[in-house]
Amino acid sequence: MPSFEAIRASLERRQRLVHGLELASWALLGSLGATVLMLVGGAVGIWKAVPFFAWMLGNLCIGAGAFVIGWLRPVNTVELLFRADRQLRSQERLVTLYELKLGYGPKEFLPLLERQLEQLPVNVAYALPLSLWVRRCWIVIALLAVVCLGMTSLVPLSSVFVHPETSRSQTASSDLESQRAFQLLEWLRTPSTELTHKLSSMRERLERARAALALDPSDPRARATLQHLHAELIQEQQRLAPPPPPIEEDQSKGSGPEASLVEGSPHELRSSQPRGSETQELAQLLQSLRSVSETAPHLSPEELQKLLEKLRETNPTAATLAEQLWQLTQNPEEFRERLEEILRELEARQALREHLEHLQRELESVLAQTEPPVGREGSPEDPLNTTTSREEGPSQARSEGQRSSASETHGVQSLESSEEGEPSAGTGRGTAPLDPEAISDLPDLSQWRERALPVPGARSEDLEILFEIVTMELPQDAESSLSPVLVQIDYAKVEALLDLFEIPEELRDAVRRYFLSLSNQP
Amino acid sequence: MTEKRIRFLQEKFHELIEEIRSVIIGHEEVIKQVLIGLLCGQHLLLEGVPGLGKTLLVRTLGKALGLKFARIQFTPDLMPADIIGTRILVEDETGRRHFEFARGPIFAHLILADEINRATPKTQSALLEAMQERSITVSGETYQLEEPFMVLATQNPIEMEGTYPLPEAQIDRFFFKIMLRYPSLGELEEILRRHGGVQEARAVRQVLTREELLEAQRLVAQWPTASPLRRYAARLVYATQPASEDAPELVKKYVEYGASPRAALALIWGAKAHAFLSGELNTRVADIQAVFYPSLIHRIIRNFRGEAEGIPVDQILRQVYEHIQPTEAR
Numbered sequence: 001m002p003s004f005e006a007i008r009a010s011l012e013r014r015q016r017l018v019h020g021l022e023l024a025s026w027a028l029l030g031s032l033g034a035t036v037l038m039l040v041g042g043a044v045g046i047w048k049a050v051p052f053f054a055w056m057l058g059n060l061c062i063g064a065g066a067f068v069i070g071w072l073r074p075v076n077t078v079e080l081l082f083r084a085d086r087q088l089r090s091q092e093r094l095v096t097l098y099e100l101k102l103g104y105g106p107k108e109f110l111p112l113l114e115r116q117l118e119q120l121p122v123n124v125a126y127a128l129p130l131s132l133w134v135r136r137c138w139i140v141i142a143l144l145a146v147v148c149l150g151m152t153s154l155v156p157l158s159s160v161f162v163h164p165e166t167s168r169s170q171t172a173s174s175d176l177e178s179q180r181a182f183q184l185l186e187w188l189r190t191p192s193t194e195l196t197h198k199l200s201s202m203r204e205r206l207e208r209a210r211a212a213l214a215l216d217p218s219d220p221r222a223r224a225t226l227q228h229l230h231a232e233l234i235q236e237q238q239r240l241a242p243p244p245p246p247i248e249e250d251q252s253k254g255s256g257p258e259a260s261l262v263e264g265s266p267h268e269l270r271s272s273q274p275r276g277s278e279t280q281e282l283a284q285l286l287q288s289l290r291s292v293s294e295t296a297p298h299l300s301p302e303e304l305q306k307l308l309e310k311l312r313e314t315n316p317t318a319a320t321l322a323e324q325l326w327q328l329t330q331n332p333e334e335f336r337e338r339l340e341e342i343l344r345e346l347e348a349r350q351a352l353r354e355h356l357e358h359l360q361r362e363l364e365s366v367l368a369q370t371e372p373p374v375g376r377e378g379s380p381e382d383p384l385n386t387t388t389s390r391e392e393g394p395s396q397a398r399s400e401g402q403r404s405s406a407s408e409t410h411g412v413q414s415l416e417s418s419e420e421g422e423p424s425a426g427t428g429r430g431t432a433p434l435d436p437e438a439i440s441d442l443p444d445l446s447q448w449r450e451r452a453l454p455v456p457g458a459r460s461e462d463l464e465i466l467f468e469i470v471t472m473e474l475p476q477d478a479e480s481s482l483s484p485v486l487v488q489i490d491y492a493k494v495e496a497l498l499d500l501f502e503i504p505e506e507l508r509d510a511v512r513r514y515f516l517s518l519s520n521q522p
Numbered sequence: 523m524t525e526k527r528i529r530f531l532q533e534k535f536h537e538l539i540e541e542i543r544s545v546i547i548g549h550e551e552v553i554k555q556v557l558i559g560l561l562c563g564q565h566l567l568l569e570g571v572p573g574l575g576k577t578l579l580v581r582t583l584g585k586a587l588g589l590k591f592a593r594i595q596f597t598p599d600l601m602p603a604d605i606i607g608t609r610i611l612v613e614d615e616t617g618r619r620h621f622e623f624a625r626g627p628i629f630a631h632l633i634l635a636d637e638i639n640r641a642t643p644k645t646q647s648a649l650l651e652a653m654q655e656r657s658i659t660v661s662g663e664t665y666q667l668e669e670p671f672m673v674l675a676t677q678n679p680i681e682m683e684g685t686y687p688l689p690e691a692q693i694d695r696f697f698f699k700i701m702l703r704y705p706s707l708g709e710l711e712e713i714l715r716r717h718g719g720v721q722e723a724r725a726v727r728q729v730l731t732r733e734e735l736l737e738a739q740r741l742v743a744q745w746p747t748a749s750p751l752r753r754y755a756a757r758l759v760y761a762t763q764p765a766s767e768d769a770p771e772l773v774k775k776y777v778e779y780g781a782s783p784r785a786a787l788a789l790i791w792g793a794k795a796h797a798f799l800s801g802e803l804n805t806r807v808a809d810i811q812a813v814f815y816p817s818l819i820h821r822i823i824r825n826f827r828g829e830a831e832g833i834p835v836d837q838i839l840r841q842v843y844e845h846i847q848p849t850e851a852r
Contacts, residue, residue: 082750086807086849095748096804105746112525112803113746 023070025137032144084127220516288318548709561795565673570702588728589631596641602648635675699820745794747805759786770845776828781821788817
């Protein structure tokens with residue numbers, strides 16, 4: 001059986017725990033009650049909504065603080081032992097023994113009482129139970145917490161980071177503005193530094209290719225690099241572009257199923273929207289936010305609200321974005337800092353965009369200079385200007401249509417430019433019919449295939465590409481006309497495979513030339 | 523004192539109770555309360571109708587303890603000298619005459635003051651003074667009364683004519699007021715079976731010596747009692763004061779004077795003795811509660827309204843008892 005001292009220590013710990021829980025229950029009851037009121041107020045728009053983390057953290061802090069204060073409350077040992085005695089029906093032995101140990105009363109009774117205590121089973125939790133009131137308090141606290149969580153879960157998850165509640169009470173147009181602002185914020189979240197590094201590496205590669213072409217204008221490798229760079233540039237431009245604005249639900253639905261059939265899906269609508277307007281929007285946004293950033297430090301919160309209201313008339317997206325930032329920060333200094341960060345990021349992206357465009361122009365000029373003379377009639381144009389072929393006439397459009405249908409079958413999007421001359425997304429793969437000249441240079445590929453297939457370390461994906469190449473229908477006669485067989489090429493992979501595979505030296509140039517000849521075909 | 527000695531004395535008192543119970547049928551609580559008074563060396567007031575065995579109880583107790591027992595029948599013509607003794611003229615062998623103090627019945631260990639309210643206040647005062655001082659002074663000479671000294675006074679509550687009720691101040695000097703109730707039918711049959719209608723205490727044997735009694739009294743005086751119990755006793759007594767914050771409604775309404783500090787002492791001492799008799803080694807809340815009524819019932823003085831409305835004192839005390847909880851904060 002535990003000694004008296006051990007019993008006393010455990011009772012004191014229990015008492016502290018009970019004190020802590022009692023005080024914490026009171027504190028949490030109050031704070032959670034206030035939280036419910038705040039959430040209700042926020043939901044009906046009386047005041048600003050409380051973010052989940054804010055109320056959760058606040059309540060946890062209050063509860064923990066109250067518990068610690070309760071735990072640290074001084075414990076009256078005599079009272080404590082007397083209460084425990086009453087609860088345990090231990091005939092007041094604990095408290096009597098404690099006082100005898102303190103020197104109050106005849107000492108000769110001490111060992112007698114200690115011996116009696118050894119037979120006493122002491123259940124600390126039973127000795128000092130939580131009062132019924134406190135237990136009820138904790139049940140109410142749990143219910144309040146569930147209510148708070150329930151109310152918070154009604155708010156979209158994005159509200160955790162950006163102001164949550166206002167969108168619910170706003171009209172459809174302000175919903176779109178909020179979405180657009182959130183979309184832009186999310187877009188800005190993607191770091192642009194990675195792109196900066198990539199851009200410099202692309203420039204280096206361009207310079208190297210240009211130098212190689214200066215030495216040997218027909219250097220196929222340099223030309224392939226330029227082609228590949230071009231594809232990459234288009235991709236990066238795509239990534240750098242701001243996301244298209246969201247489509248209003250009513251608008252996307254149109255007037256019924258017929259409308260959707262005619263107009264296409266919202267996604268199609270979105271992608272069909274001109275990119276130039278987004279760039280312009282971005283410029284306007286930058287300008288509006290810059291003006292807000294310059295004015296904000298001198299304004300009170302009320303004045304800032306008025307300014308944002310005014311801004312809403314001219315640039316609602318900028319106003320919503322600034323408003324969300326303000327609700328997120330609630331502090332003029334922090335608001336300005338955040339705004340500055342956004343502005344810096346926007347400016348950086350603008351600069352990058354200009355840089356990319358400049359690089360693209362350079363690349364196009366280099367490609368134009370190194371373009372081999374086209375001696376065939378009806379030969380395809382430069383892959384960078386493939387759109388022009390669509391406008392040439394119905395007959396060509398038909399043949400092109402066959403080609404594009406084939407490319408869609410392969411799930412590959414051909415390179416094409418938008419109306420503004422901006423390229424759309426692409427996978428880096430191209431499609432091209434066979435070039436008879438290149439084929440004529442090709443040695444016996446069937447023999448090569450037999451030798452190349454068992455290459456060790458090659459991945460199945462890579463082998464599949466080679467397989468596609470070597471099993472295409474090769475004409476025996478170079479003069480004969482070619483059927484429009486489409487070959488799917490990933491230039492980067494081909495380059496990598498040429499380096500990776502142990503292709504015999506005498507065949508390597510021929511293979512490369514063959515691929516490069518393919519790349520010249522639209 | 524060793525545990526063995528403590529246990530021996532407790533066992534002796536247990537035997538004493540059994541010995542008294544062999545003569546007195548029923549009245550277990552009364553026997554216990556009488557022994558509590560004995561252990562505390564205090565005086566008791568027994569109230570009950572005639573024929574309930576008050577005298578037999580005290581006589582049996584005296585015999586079982588081997589103590590000198592005296593019975594004084596109080597009557598209106600009883601004089602103080604009849605109790606304490608008087609100086610008488612005595613002639614010695616040489617023929618010289620001198621005064622000699624003839625000790626009265628008060629010079630005994632156990633005194634049964636039968637129907638104390640029948641004597642005149644003067645006589646009552648002489649007894650009460652001796653009870654308080656434990657000594658008497660006659661013609662300038664002081665005589666100490668031998669320990670243990672205990673007076674058990676009886677009162678008849680029904681025959682009030684020609685009586686001199688004890689004043690409150692004098693009643694307060696009694697440690698307990700013990701109410702003897704009428705025996706139940708079963709107890710009455712047992713009385714008839716065992717005694718055949720003849721009240722005799724001859725068969726009682728002595729189970730405790732005077733020295734052992736005094737040793738037990740000393741032991742009980744230092745019986746371990748925790749401070750929360752003293753506080754509980756104090757709160758109980760304090761709650762009988764109409765001006766007290768803790769006083770229940772009946773006290774505020776019907777009590778003129780609450781219990782005195784002497785009542786609080788009686789409560790604690792009685793609780794200690796009760797714990798001793800219960801075989802425990804420390805005082806408990808249950809011990810205080812056991813002696814609550816006999817300690818306080820004669821110490822509550824009702825106001826005119828209380829008396830006029832006939833509110834019993836035990837009803838007031840019950841409300842106090844229920845109102846004050848042991849573990850309540852001060």
